[in-house]
Amino acid sequence: MSTVPAELEYTDAHEWLRRLPDGTVEVGITDHAQHALGDLVYVELPEVGRAVKAGEACAVVESVKSASDVYSPVTGEVIACNPVLEKAPETINQDPYRAGWMMRVRVAPDAVAGAVLSAAQYTEFLDGKDD
Amino acid sequence: MGRRTALYDLHRSLGARMVDFGGWDMPLQYGSQLAEHHAVRGAAGVFDVSHMGVVDLHGPRVRPFLERLLANDVGRLRAPGRLLYTCMLNEGGGVVDDLLVGFETDASFRLIVNAGTRDKDLAWIRARAGDFEVAVAERADLAILAVQGPEARARTAALLTPADATGALELSPFCGRQFGDWFVSRTGYTGEDGFELVLPAAEAERVFQALIAARVVPCGLGARDTLRLEAGMNLYGNDMDETTHPFESGLGWTVTMQPQSRRFIGRDALEAIERRGAVRELVGLLLEDRGVLRRHQSVIAPGAGAGEITSGGFSPTLERSIAFARLPAGAGAQVQVDVRGRLLRARVVPTKFVRHGQSLLSQPQPGDSKP
Numbered sequence: 437m438s439t440v441p442a443e444l445e446y447t448d449a450h451e452w453l454r455r456l457p458d459g460t461v462e463v464g465i466t467d468h469a470q471h472a473l474g475d476l477v478y479v480e481l482p483e484v485g486r487a488v489k490a491g492e493a494c495a496v497v498e499s500v501k502s503a504s505d506v507y508s509p510v511t512g513e514v515i516a517c518n519p520v521l522e523k524a525p526e527t528i529n530q531d532p533y534r535a536g537w538m539m540r541v542r543v544a545p546d547a548v549a550g551a552v553l554s555a556a557q558y559t560e561f562l563d564g565k566d567d
Numbered sequence: 568m569g570r571r572t573a574l575y576d577l578h579r580s581l582g583a584r585m586v587d588f589g590g591w592d593m594p595l596q597y598g599s600q601l602a603e604h605h606a607v608r609g610a611a612g613v614f615d616v617s618h619m620g621v622v623d624l625h626g627p628r629v630r631p632f633l634e635r636l637l638a639n640d641v642g643r644l645r646a647p648g649r650l651l652y653t654c655m656l657n658e659g660g661g662v663v664d665d666l667l668v669g670f671e672t673d674a675s676f677r678l679i680v681n682a683g684t685r686d687k688d689l690a691w692i693r694a695r696a697g698d699f700e701v702a703v704a705e706r707a708d709l710a711i712l713a714v715q716g717p718e719a720r721a722r723t724a725a726l727l728t729p730a731d732a733t734g735a736l737e738l739s740p741f742c743g744r745q746f747g748d749w750f751v752s753r754t755g756y757t758g759e760d761g762f763e764l765v766l767p768a769a770e771a772e773r774v775f776q777a778l779i780a781a782r783v784v785p786c787g788l789g790a791r792d793t794l795r796l797e798a799g800m801n802l803y804g805n806d807m808d809e810t811t812h813p814f815e816s817g818l819g820w821t822v823t824m825q826p827q828s829r830r831f832i833g834r835d836a837l838e839a840i841e842r843r844g845a846v847r848e849l850v851g852l853l854l855e856d857r858g859v860l861r862r863h864q865s866v867i868a869p870g871a872g873a874g875e876i877t878s879g880g881f882s883p884t885l886e887r888s889i890a891f892a893r894l895p896a897g898a899g900a901q902v903q904v905d906v907r908g909r910l911l912r913a914r915v916v917p918t919k920f921v922r923h924g925q926s927l928l929s930q931p932q933p934g935d936s937k938p
Contacts, residue, residue, distance in 0.1 A: 474789070475601040477881040478859050478888075496907065498859040500600045500789060500881055503907065522857075526601075 438468040438562065441533055446558035447509045452533060453552060456540070461510050464537045465497060465528060468562055473499040476525040481517040481539060488514060488541060490550030495538055497528065506538065511547035516540040568592070572617035573710050573768035574775055581785055589683025591618040594787040603790035604883045607757050608924045611716035612786035613778045618682035621706040621765060622689065624696070625675050632699035633676060636692065637668060638813065638831055640823035644670035648743045650752055653821055654813050655688070656833025660840060661809040662816065664688050665801065667754065669743060677750075679711070679765075681803045695832075710771035714783060715761035715794070717924065720753070722781045723762050726774065735762065756791065758798025758922050796889060797882050799851065799919035805862060806849060806877040806891055814840055815893060817849035817918055845896055849877065851918040852890040852902065853928065856911040860890035865905040866913070868898035876904065884921045885928065891918055 440446070445453045450469035454462040470476065480496040488494045493505035494514070517539045520527050528536035553561060569592040578585065583594035594615065596603060606612045624632070633641040639653030650669045654662050666688075667679040680688045689705055696703050714723045724732035731746040738744060743752025743763075750765040766774060779785060792802070799817075801807055807816035814822075814837070822837060823829070854860050860879035867873055872895040879890030890913075894902070903910045919927050 474596065475599050477601075478857065480858070498881075500793065500883075501595075503859065503861065 438466065438471055439533075440466070440468075440555050440559050440562070442555045444533065444555060445509075445552040446555065446561075447507065447550075447552060448561060449507050451506060451509050453509050454537075459543065460515060461512070461541045461543055462537050463506075463509060463539050463541060464532055465506060466558075467532045469504075470529050470532045470536070473497060473501065473504060475500045476528050479521040479525045479528070479538070481521065482514045484514055484517060486514045488512065490547070497525075508541060509550050509552055510541050510543050511550065512541040512543040514539050515542050570618070572615055573771045574615045574617065577772050577775060578615065578785075583785075583787060586788065588788055589618060589681065589685075591682050593618055594785075596787040596789045597785050600787065600789040600793070601883050603784060603786040604793050606784035607716045607759055607786060607790065607794055608884055608921075609716070611714060611719040611722050611761075611783045612790065613775060613783045614713040614715070614786050614788075614791055615710070615771070615775065616713050616763075617710040617768065617771065619711055620678075620680040620682070620685035620688065621709045621711070622678040622680060622692065623675070623704045623706055624678065624692075624701050625704070626699065626701040627674050628699040629674060629676050629701050632696060632701045633668060634829050635699075635831055636695060638822045638833060638837075639668075640829060641668055641670070641676070642829075643823075644668070644676075646742075647671055648738075648745075648752075650741045650743060650754055652741075654807075654818055655691070656813070656831070656837075657809055658832060658836065660812040660833040660836030662803070662807040662811060662813065662818070663691055663809060665803050665807070665818070665821075669752070683804060708768055709765050710768040712764045712766070712771065712775060712778070713755055713757075713761065714764065714778060715755045715757040715759045716783075717760060719759065719761035719783065722783050723751075723764070723778065725781055726777050756798070756800055757794040758800070758919075759794075760923070792878075793880055793883055796878055796880055796891070797884055797921035799891075799917070801849075801891075802878055811893070812837065812840060812845075814845040815847040815849060817891070847874070847893050848896050848898075849891055849893050849918065850898065851916040851920060852876070852879075852892050852904065852913040853885075853916050853920075854888035854890070854904070854911060854913050856913075858888060858906045858909070858911050860888045860904055860906065860913070864890075866892045866894060867903045867905070867910070868894050869901070869903075871895040871898040874898070874902075882920060884924070885926055889920050
């Protein structure tokens with residue numbers, strides 16, 4: 437059973453977003469995603485300062501089994517990446533919603549909001565899938 | 568729905584994630600694939616490999632039949648219980664399958680073949696057995712468990728009677744013996760010591776559970792793949808198939824060209840290749856940049872040409888990415904790999920990366936990376 441914290445928002449590509457008090461957005465992959473991928477062995481993060489668009493592939497997570505793109509859920513500028521993941525990608529498996537965060541994005545003021553799901557909607561989305 | 572081994576229900580009840588492998592529903596992993604890998608390197612793990620085929624061959628002319636059928640020489644098998652790793656080739660020298668052949672008596676041999684090639688192999692063997700009046704019997708009534716790791720033999724022997732345990736622990740590598748209904752051999756596909764048990768399918772679940780109770784960790788095909796990759800062992804369908812020959816697949820050591828009088832299938836083609844010299848070879852790659860090498864990625868060997876990764880992944884023991892690649896012969900020590908659009912640096916190394924839990928990589932010496 438994968439966990440879906442109520443206070444976060446989600447995408448149908450299994451990213452989560454946390455809206456921080458300073459207006460920036462923290463992004464990671466969900467518990468469901470880390471479980472489906474298996475043990476993570478390599479994470480490739482965007483350069484700080486890179487402009488990303490909602491829905492754009494901007495990071496890669498590689499597990500023992502396969503590589504998967506991670507898509508930015510918002511349009512804006514990457515202002516920080518999680519330095520822990522370079523040496524310890526398994527942090528995402530262990531704590532996907534806190535210590536395993538991947539990047540922080542400053543949302544562009546004129547950005548059109550990307551399609552995001554509430555926790556309840558994401559749970560419903562997962563329930564509609566096979567596993 | 569794929570085919571199922573006798574252990575399918577047990578795998579599900581142990582929480583395994585099941586995947587298709589060669590038409591079989593097999594456990595990929597029970598929990599963490601990395602933990603399963605390390606369990607085998609550090610202590611003991613058990614794999615259900617009952618999807619592999621057991622084929623028994625009987626008849627007074629079975630030895631000459633196998634001398635014709637197989638590229639390695641069964642003439643080397645003189646003591647009952649001895650096993651040999653070999654390729655079975657087509658006339659063009661392509662690999663129909665790689666398999667283990669075991670000697671029981673002069674009228675009885677056993678083959679252990681790959682899951683995905685089982686039906687094809689049987690048809691291939693049956694089509695040629697008639698000339699030698701060899702009877703071919705697929706043993707679907709048997710299961711195979713591979714118990715691997717430094718503690719594997721001791722923990723398996725504890726399930727046997729004291730007399731049988733002593734006998735099993737005396738087995739040399741690539742030797743096996745029948746103990747009641749079980750055939751126990753000191754073989755495997757992980758680079759660790761261990762046993763493979765061929766036993767009645769009806770006993771498989773009880774034995775698998777007894778092994779778990781004896782602190783042998785159930786392991787899936789995911790860990791089996793990273794273990795065999797580290798050990799430098801080929802996977803049929805990845806590293807060789809009917810379109811590639813043993814000399815360009817790192818399998819030249821399994822081909823016995825002497826005596827010349829042994830006209831095995833594929834020999835003529837291999838002799839021609841020997842005369843010309845192989846133009847490609849299978850090498851090991853160690854990724855020097857960060858990332859993960861995967862099958863089918865392109866490899867650029869400066870001055871030699873281009874090649875492709877045949878098997879790749881993350882080595883849990885080395886904590887780096889490793890691969891096998893088929894490259895033009897004469898590639899240098901440094902290559903580049905196209906990893907998702909980025910060119911990463913990799914070092915060409917022998918395909919054996921890990922044995923008995925230890926890295927076999929020599930540390931790069933100053934000057935090694937000179938062009």
